[in-house]
Amino acid sequence: MKSKAGGELRKNVVTTAGGLAGAAVGGPLGAVLGAGVARQMDDFFSPVTIRNLDPLVTRDVARDSLAGKLSNLSKAAAPTNPATAAGVPTMTATALRQAAEHTGAQLMHETNAEDMSELSEHGRAWTEKAAQTLASGGPRPPRLPDAPTRFQGNFAALTDAFNSRKEFLVQVSADPTVLMKHLADSYGELPETHPGMFAQIATRAMSGVVYLTENLPPSIGYSLRDPSGLPASQDAMRDFARLWDAVFEPADTLHDAATGRATPQQMRALAAVHPDVFAQFQAQVINKMSARLKPPPYESQRYLDQVMQLNGAYSPAFSIAVARSIKNAMASAPANPEGLKSGKLETGPTNPRGIASIAAGPTSGGI
Numbered sequence: 001m002k003s004k005a006g007g008e009l010r011k012n013v014v015t016t017a018g019g020l021a022g023a024a025v026g027g028p029l030g031a032v033l034g035a036g037v038a039r040q041m042d043d044f045f046s047p048v049t050i051r052n053l054d055p056l057v058t059r060d061v062a063r064d065s066l067a068g069k070l071s072n073l074s075k076a077a078a079p080t081n082p083a084t085a086a087g088v089p090t091m092t093a094t095a096l097r098q099a100a101e102h103t104g105a106q107l108m109h110e111t112n113a114e115d116m117s118e119l120s121e122h123g124r125a126w127t128e129k130a131a132q133t134l135a136s137g138g139p140r141p142p143r144l145p146d147a148p149t150r151f152q153g154n155f156a157a158l159t160d161a162f163n164s165r166k167e168f169l170v171q172v173s174a175d176p177t178v179l180m181k182h183l184a185d186s187y188g189e190l191p192e193t194h195p196g197m198f199a200q201i202a203t204r205a206m207s208g209v210v211y212l213t214e215n216l217p218p219s220i221g222y223s224l225r226d227p228s229g230l231p232a233s234q235d236a237m238r239d240f241a242r243l244w245d246a247v248f249e250p251a252d253t254l255h256d257a258a259t260g261r262a263t264p265q266q267m268r269a270l271a272a273v274h275p276d277v278f279a280q281f282q283a284q285v286i287n288k289m290s291a292r293l294k295p296p297p298y299e300s301q302r303y304l305d306q307v308m309q310l311n312g313a314y315s316p317a318f319s320i321a322v323a324r325s326i327k328n329a330m331a332s333a334p335a336n337p338e339g340l341k342s343g344k345l346e347t348g349p350t351n352p353r354g355i356a357s358i359a360a361g362p363t364s365g366g367i
Contacts, residue, residue: 151241
């Protein structure tokens with residue numbers, strides 16, 4: 001089910017994000033912040049497909065307007081709210097704050113710049129530690145409980161945890177004020193002190209919700225006895241738990257990758273919601289793997305290709321050390337060692353062995 005429900009969700013997200021961000025600050029600054037948040041939200045989302053929601057819920061999302069909800073935000077903070085039961089505010093306030101690593105550099109001239117810079121270092125520490133563990137090939141660190149176990153948490157069963165998370169996603173899809181209110185409460189004065197960072201965090205959080213909503217296991221077997229359909233299978237719930245983990249607990253997902261337990265779907269979710277973290281991790285894995293004197297074991301190579309989509313880019317030929325050696329050799333080489341008439345080492349029909357073809361290649365550019 002697409003278009004109408006997806007368009008309504010997008011409109012609700014954009015309108016609510018801008019309205020709440022502006023209201024939290026107030027005054028001219030609030031107006032500017034609200035417009036900025038709304039613009040970032042609108043630019044981020046393409047038309048959203050709510051293909052996995054139950055038909056009745058999807059119809060409600062399409063029918064309900066935001067106007068009647070903005071005046072009553074108290075329900076978002078109620079103890080019985082699914083977001084509170086699912087523990088989402090805590091995860092959002094910690095994981096997303098640290099995962100937004102690329103915003104640290106933008107805060108160096110603002111209030112609390114040192115604190116924000118320190119948070120930026122946490123993101124680098126995550127990726128560097130995981131990349132080093134993956135590249136070492138030695139004993140693995142003690143493993144955390146797997147993603148489904150972490151997902152279940154204090155719930156009695158995996159099904160209970162899944163139903164709670166699903167209820168939260170359905171509620172946020174119908175009323176984005178739930179998530180935005182919890183974000184504002186979790187970050188305190190951040191909208192006032194660092195409006196740019198709050199806008200990016202709000203966008204990141206809502207993109208994670210949309211990604212998870214689109215990847216909810218579909219309900220089947222609708223009947224009068226089961227109007228919501230049959231429950232998802234245990235395998236489907238375990239797969240969804242890994243996606244949830246990648247969205248709201250990226251550090252745990254990096255640990256799973258370092259210990260060889262992350263799945264390709266889990267890493268794709270990390271790349272979709274936290275592209276900066278994934279790109280940094282991928283680059284560090286390439287650098288550390290290519291610096292090895294011996295190639296990694298075959299199983300490690302296959303795992304890297306499947307999970308990280310490296311396609312052999314961890315070869316020593318792509319290492320920074322080799323790139324620097326090539327660059328230094330080119331810089332110290334005689335101007336015209338082969339006595340060419342042109343005085344340049346150009347590759348062409350009369351000089352097929354020239355090195356100009358690799359001068360701007362991936363191993364020498366920008367070093």
